[in-house]
Amino acid sequence: xxxxxxxxxxxxxxxxxxxxxxxxxxxxxxxxxxxxxxxxxxxxxxxxxxxxxxxxxxxxxxxxxxxxxxxxxxxxxxxxxxxxxxxxxxxxxxxxxxxxxxxxxxxxxxxxxxxxxxxxxxxxxxxxxxxxxxxxxxxxxxxxxxxxxxxxxxxxxxxxxxxxxxxxxxxxxxxxxxxxxxxxxxxxxxxxxxxxxxxxxxxxxxxxxxxxxxxxxxxxxxxxxxxxxxxxxxxxxxxxxxxxxxxxxxxxxxxxxxxxxxxxxxxxxxxxxxxxxxxxxxxxxxxxxxxxxxxxxxxxxxxxxxxxxxxxxxxxxxxxxxxxxxxxxxxxxxxxxxxxxxxxxxxxxxxxxxxxxxxxxxxxxxxxxxxxxxxxxxxxxxxxxxxxxxxxxxxxxxxxxxxxxxxxxxxxxxxxxxxxxxxxxxxxxxxxxxxxxxxx
Amino acid sequence: xxxxxxxxxxxxxxxxxxxxxxxxxxxxxxxxxxxxxxxxxxxxxxxxxxxxxxxxxxxxxxxxxxxxxxxxxxxxxxxxxxxxxxxxxxxxxxxxxxxxxxxxxxxxxxxxxxxxxxxxxxxxxxxxxxxxxxxxxxxxxxxxxxxxxxxxxxxxxxxxxxxxxxxxxxxxxxxxxxxxxxxxxxxxxxxxxxxxxxxxxxxxxxxxxxxxxxxxxxxxxxxxxxxxxxxxxxxxxxxxxxxxxxxxxxxxxxxxxxxxxxxxxxxxxxxxxxxxxxxxxxxxxxxxxxxxxxxxxxxxxxxxxxxxxxxxxxxxxxxxxxxxxxxxxxxxxxxxxxxxxxxxxxxxxxxxxxxxxxxxxxxxxxxxxxxxxxxxxxxxxxxxxxxxxxxxxxxxxxxxxxxxxxxxxxxxxxxxxxxxxxxxxxxxxxxxxxxxxxxx
Numbered sequence: 066x067x068x069x070x071x072x073x074x075x076x077x078x079x080x081x082x083x084x085x086x087x088x089x090x091x092x093x094x095x096x097x098x099x100x101x102x103x104x105x106x107x108x109x110x111x112x113x114x115x116x117x118x119x120x121x122x123x124x125x126x127x128x129x130x131x132x133x134x135x136x137x138x139x140x141x142x143x144x145x146x147x148x149x150x151x152x153x154x155x156x157x158x159x160x161x162x163x164x165x166x167x168x169x170x171x172x173x174x175x176x177x178x179x180x181x182x183x184x185x186x187x188x189x190x191x192x193x194x195x196x197x198x199x200x201x202x203x204x205x206x207x208x209x210x211x212x213x214x215x216x217x218x219x220x221x222x223x224x225x226x227x228x229x230x231x232x233x234x235x236x237x238x239x240x241x242x243x244x245x246x247x248x249x250x251x252x253x254x255x256x257x258x259x260x261x262x263x264x265x266x267x268x269x270x271x272x273x274x275x276x277x278x279x280x281x282x283x284x285x286x287x288x289x290x291x292x293x294x295x296x297x298x299x300x301x302x303x304x305x306x307x308x309x310x311x312x313x314x315x316x317x318x319x320x321x322x323x324x325x326x327x328x329x330x331x332x333x334x335x336x337x338x339x340x341x342x343x344x345x346x347x348x349x350x351x352x353x354x355x356x357x358x359x360x361x362x363x364x365x366x367x368x369x370x371x372x373x374x375x376x377x378x379x380x381x382x383x384x385x386x387x388x389x390x391x392x393x394x395x396x397x398x399x400x401x402x403x404x405x406x407x408x409x410x411x412x413x414x415x416x417x418x419x420x421x422x423x424x425x426x427x428x429x430x431x432x433x434x435x436x437x438x439x440x441x442x443x444x445x446x447x448x449x450x451x452x453x454x455x456x457x458x459x460x461x462x463x464x465x466x467x468x469x470x471x472x473x474x475x476x477x478x479x480x481x482x483x484x485x486x487x488x489x490x491x492x493x494x495x496x497x498x499x500x501x502x503x504x505x
Numbered sequence: 506x507x508x509x510x511x512x513x514x515x516x517x518x519x520x521x522x523x524x525x526x527x528x529x530x531x532x533x534x535x536x537x538x539x540x541x542x543x544x545x546x547x548x549x550x551x552x553x554x555x556x557x558x559x560x561x562x563x564x565x566x567x568x569x570x571x572x573x574x575x576x577x578x579x580x581x582x583x584x585x586x587x588x589x590x591x592x593x594x595x596x597x598x599x600x601x602x603x604x605x606x607x608x609x610x611x612x613x614x615x616x617x618x619x620x621x622x623x624x625x626x627x628x629x630x631x632x633x634x635x636x637x638x639x640x641x642x643x644x645x646x647x648x649x650x651x652x653x654x655x656x657x658x659x660x661x662x663x664x665x666x667x668x669x670x671x672x673x674x675x676x677x678x679x680x681x682x683x684x685x686x687x688x689x690x691x692x693x694x695x696x697x698x699x700x701x702x703x704x705x706x707x708x709x710x711x712x713x714x715x716x717x718x719x720x721x722x723x724x725x726x727x728x729x730x731x732x733x734x735x736x737x738x739x740x741x742x743x744x745x746x747x748x749x750x751x752x753x754x755x756x757x758x759x760x761x762x763x764x765x766x767x768x769x770x771x772x773x774x775x776x777x778x779x780x781x782x783x784x785x786x787x788x789x790x791x792x793x794x795x796x797x798x799x800x801x802x803x804x805x806x807x808x809x810x811x812x813x814x815x816x817x818x819x820x821x822x823x824x825x826x827x828x829x830x831x832x833x834x835x836x837x838x839x840x841x842x843x844x845x846x847x848x849x850x851x852x853x854x855x856x857x858x859x860x861x862x863x864x865x866x867x868x869x870x871x872x873x874x875x876x877x878x879x880x881x882x883x884x885x886x887x888x889x890x891x892x893x894x895x896x897x898x899x900x901x902x903x904x905x906x907x908x909x910x911x912x913x914x915x916x917x918x919x920x921x922x923x924x925x926x927x928x929x930x931x932x933x934x935x936x937x938x939x940x941x942x943x944x945x
Binding site (some may be wrong): 084088092095096098099100101102196201202203204207208211212213214215216217282341344356357358359360361362363364365366367372373375376377378379380382383384387388389392393395396397398400503 | 524528532535536538539540541542636641642643644647648651652653654655656657722781784796797798799800801802803804805806807812813815816817818819820822823824827828829832833835836837838840943
């Protein structure tokens with residue numbers, strides 16, 4: 066069968082850019098045999114045209130002039146791999162206006178300016194494919210948009226940041242402090258020199274914004290998401306939680322109730338040891354989705370890295386080239402902000418279970434004043450753990466877990482606990498997330 | 506935005522048919538809001554128009570006359586949910602020739618007559634969407650065909666039959682015999698009254714044929730697949746395997762080597778206890794896929810049942826309606842049989858590890874004659890287990906596990922072992938499958 070040639074221009078020749086170039090150059094023939102499409106790398110644009118890279122481009126392809134891409138009408142698809150939100154946004158807008166379809170792995174940009182970019186694409190009768198922006202190589206975006214369309218998606222629970230999952234796995238398995246595990250992650254290339262965006266939960270929030278938009282069909286903004294990072298997590302709490310049957314994960318959570326109200330949050334979460342997400346270790350990602358018809362579906366794989374992300378970018382290039390992305394893009398209707406604003410649940414109203422640790426001074430009356438405050442705020446205790454013997458400053462760590470209660474009750478109780486002079490320091494509070502079991 | 510009306514006709518009003526009708530009737534509005542497509546159930550064809558069903562159709566829709574579907578040009582999509590291969594094939598061919606696109610969950614038909622049906626579809630410029638045929642609600646077919654297109658897929662390991670997985674899980678966790686666990690599965694609705702197709706591995710082979718075709722890009726025939734069922738599995742071997750660190754699963758395995766040779770097999774398989782597939786219990790399905798760029802990706806969910814399968818059928822209906830299935834279908838190029846024939850690895854050449862149990866008579870010289878035969882056939886022992894004390898007939902069960910070796914060596918050795926008069930009965934042989942770990 067005759068092959069159709071599809072010319073592709075890349076902007077950004079960093080790690081993922083190199084992976085994409087490598088895949089197109091090395092796997093082009095196999096892709097052509099399987100799909101009838103011959104991908105051709107027409108140009109690669111980067112300000113740095115000198116540094117050595119792990120892939121060898123044919124002569125004359127690498128340039129620092131984006132106009133070579135914009136002005137070449139034979140280039141159908143522009144791939145933005147610049148990263149960040151300023152220059153990258155400009156690149157995407159220019160490519161759309163120049164009549165190119167856009168493929169991107171830029172989650173920050175899509176999460177922050179997705180609506181504006183989508184409108185620009187619609188105006189120019191082009192599409193943006195962003196499957197690589199969430200969970201790297203795991204084809205989760207296309208699965209939600211095609212495989213699960215018939216479902217009313219009611220919840221998603223995702224481990225979508227490999228850096229945080231690696232750090233928490235190390236802290237758990239090796240009893241390491243956060244700083245030790247972070248250093249190790251940096252050494253292994255799982256964390257950037259500046260890890261702030263990852264460990265703060267910001268990167269997970271970007272991905273949740275994108276996944277929740279397409280799963281729930283709502284225009285989501287980053288501000289809709291409550292975010293708490295893992296920087297303050299102590300190995301002691303991971304250990305105590307472990308003794309009570311839990312593993313600590315940074316989860317991105319989206320839930321929709323029967324009235325369409327949604328709760329979106331990223332925070333450290335204790336999950337039951339035997340739940341499938343608890344077993345996702347190291348740099349791996351996994352997302353569990355609950356659909357009205359399908360029940361629970363889980364996806365597992367590498368959420369980052371040169372080749373896994375490149376795998377998703379090239380899949381999107383092919384999907385754009387055969388014309389399916391444009392169709393999917395046209396048929397993705399999101400409920401507009403004016404309606405969505407009213408449906409976002411405030412974090413204070415979210416119901417969760419909680420792990421609360423206080424350092425109690427070793428004197429009479431501690432337990433009663435502590436538990437009275439919890440009771441006053443309608444917080445019911447589900448489990449407790451207090452080891453015999455003393456901790457630092459002659460205090461004893463007391464851990465309790467609660468039954469489900471609203472966040473605002475716990476916030477109020479924590480404020481009062483802080484004032485108690487029989488307790489030392491600030492209480493530690495970590496949410497416990499009971500992922501529903503899809504069982505018969 | 507204006508809704509586009511898409512008229513759908515169903516043939517087969519059994520379990521899945523009821524689920525599909527229910528989804529279209531109950532979720533139609535939500536699907537329209539999200540995609541702009543209003544699915545309309547134009548007619549439902551079944552020979553039985555009398556029996557009560559768990560879904561209430563609008564008046565006048567149910568009919569026993571397939572011509573109402575075939576002759577109605579406003580019906581764009583025909584859904585074949587008849588099951589089996591004879592009448593169903595006729596229905597699909599007639600629908601294609603009448604100009605309908607076809608959606609089906611019929612794995613047996615696609616596995617056995619897929620090539621003929623695909624050719625008929627191409628001739629009539631129509632498409633067949635069969636995403637629901639494999640692994641029910643898990644969107645695995647679309648993931649392979651879109652999300653993983655950039656990858657050279659080198660292996661897949663799947664638990665794709667919920668009946669067998671439920672039976673093996675019960676045998677493992679409750680120390681039940683095959684017949685007890687089967688009866689329990691039938692009682693819970695996880696096994697049919699005639700369970701032969703499931704427990705023989707035949708159903709898994711159907712799914713493997715379909716998944717391997719699209720993953721490897723080869724025209725696969727059922728005959729290419731080596732199949733062994735779970736009927737002869739004894740709980741004793743599950744227990745001994747467990748003591749050695751393994752869990753027994755019925756796996757559908759497809760492997761491709763660097764020369765493009767492929768090995769396709771369905772058989773009971775001991776997998777390491779800590780591998781992700783080992784933890785897939787009960788009626789759930791999971792498929793692990795290894796891609797050259799993405800590494801390991803795993804999908805997990807319900808592989809059968811009314812609503813999970815209906816979820817996949819309706820997803821395909823939407824994909825056909827927006828036009829993407831037709832495009833994907835046109836771009837799916839399979840290597841033709843003439844080339845594939847030469848690339849199928851014979852089971853005898855397949856390399857595996859093995860669990861072998863013999864019943865040894867309690868007399869001198871047993872171990873030496875036993876191990877001499879293994880050595881003669883280049884089979885190297887990796888582990889051994891022999892409990893003290895006697896078994897039935899004054900024999901002692903001796904279990905060994907082997908290092909990787911070709912199937913034909915083991916087959917030859919087993920033949921000789923059977924003749925040994927210091928052993929009682931036939932040796933038991935179960936393959937051990939080491940699923941590669943995608944770790945750094």
